[in-house]
Amino acid sequence: GQANTAQSWETMLTGFHQTLQLWVQVQEQWLQLHPVMVQSSAAIAKRDPTSDAKVDDATAPQRVVQQYTNADSAYHTIVDEVDRTQHSIISVMTLESLPR
Secondary structure (H helix, E strand, O other), X not given: OHHHHHHHHHHHHHHHHHHHHHHHHHXXXXXXXXXXXXXXXXXXXXXOOOOOOOOOOOOHHHHHHHHHHHHHHHXXXXXXXXXXXXXXXXXXXXXXXXXX
């Protein structure tokens, strides 16, 4: 009855809220990663230790790889969390998933 429908909606909306929070975490990872990529790439391209990027050419490639690795690991952790709650953006946004 109405109690079941209300519970279904609550479950769906809670899952959607959690998914949005996880998506924000993905965006935060990217915002941290992007400037490092840009600066490192610029420094590597210039081969100029006095460039504005202030990145040591010797360690810049390894640091970029490490940043990618960290972001990728965080992304997979987040995706696993979404799967655990069984509420992906795709399933939440389809009409078939809405409580009847």
